[in-house]
Amino acid sequence: EAQVTQNPRYLITVTGKKLTVTCSQNMNHEYMSWYRQDPGLGLRQIYYSMNVEVTDKGDVPEGYKVSRKEKRNFPLILESPSPNQTSLYFCASSLALSSYEQYFGPGTRLTVT
């Protein structure tokens, strides 16, 4: 089954404790991205990757890091999480840029206390 998986689905952590949210796709997609979704602000892109070892900042990259060492995986790293990073996070992938369907993962709800 074609899918994007994220782990964990739910995470409660404390300020400053490094964490990684994993994302994996099994569709051989080149383009992957991370979004955060907040009430009243909608979906905002954090980082995206056009291929292995090629990443770039989206609209809200501060406080986040990503890596793309393999085509299928695109982890999101929060090295020192803060309460303002409490949000719902989505990973997405698509075959290529522009006009192609974005396949979204099920989301990770992160709470930073």
Next chain:
Amino acid sequence: TQLLEQSPQFLSIQEGENLTVYCNSSSVFSSLQWYRQEPGEGPVLLVTVVTGGEVKKLKRLTFQFGDARKDSSLHITAAQTGDTGLYLCAGWVGSGYALNFGKGTSLLVTP
């Protein structure tokens, strides 16, 4: 940067009614997509429009891309309770690499 403005933000209607939601921008989009998101899930693509003036129909849903490729609309005929959800428009500006999303229209259809 919020390039896409959606309206209305919230919409509550009864089953059988028609409705239209709008997605507007001052920027020209090379293509525009509509997604639907249900609670606890990621957005799912409904349609992609590419050509200015394009109209696409998906059963009771009709999507239109403005002639100038700056706006789009989604019309639902005879809404059903299963249409309840968050409707998001999203698009690429020119040859940009970042996908821009509107804030969404939250639709509630009651029996």
